[in-house]
């Protein structure tokens with residue numbers, strides 16, 4: 001009996017000694033990649049809800065407690081979280097996740113950033129010094145982020161590094177298969193114009209060779225005015241009439257809510273209207289990452 005107990009007790013002690021890495025992530029899209037890499041080896045908390053605008057997150061006091069206990073913080077970077085994260089980080093007083101430590105991970109490292117301004121001019125709206133922070137709309141950037149997360153996890157929890165590396169390879173393989181499927185699906189739409197609400201989708205547009213330079217917001221972060229909407233819709237209408245561009249504009253909006261209404265003039269003039277969630281769990285009724293290319297390509301799924 002003594003031996004039997006010894007056999008059972010010992011493995012339990014070994015498991016307890018290897019605490020899971022406590023991972024806090026700013027946004028749910030980054031959290032889904034962290035989950036792919038960390039699997040059961042991590043405790044994972046996403047701060048922003050999938051339905052929230054990642055620029056303006058409702059910073060609750062409970063976030064400070066979560067950050068205080070974190071072993072690693074993953075943030076998007078490029079000032080995406082600048083409006084809400086810094087005071088929380090300061091309040092958390094956790095040396096493990098301060099800038100410059102292995103527990104502080106900027107996920108945009110290694111990403112080719114778009115719309116990096118030559119000079120910073122805030123009168124042009126919510127522009128960011130490091131460029132457009134919505135790099136996750138190009139699914140291929142998910143691979144760079146995943147690699148970055150895996151190496152951070154390996155550094156912080158070397159015992160689980162083999163599992164993280166295996167999870168990374170599995171994720172890369174599945175994403176590669178999806179990428180070639182999506183490229184095939186969107187190939188017939190190369191060069192077509194897409195009007196969007198916010199400049200969220202420019203990485204997506206570049207990845208799939210779509211043209212995107214008309215936004216329903218007059219400046220990033222500034223809600224559309226009737227005059228701007230009329231001008232934007234007039235421009236697309238004129239171009240459609242004189243045939244400068246193929247008439248197949250699709251208005252992709254980052255969030256459902258009442259933004260649907262601002263795309264209505266385009267829809268009336270023959271554009272397809274796709275209401276997309278910017279996050280995979282943003283709205284169960286809207287397409288997830290796998291659904292974006294299908295929806296933009298106008299496929300039924």
Ligand SMILES: [Zn+2]
Pocket residue numbers: 055133134198199200220
């Ligand atoms: Zn933005």
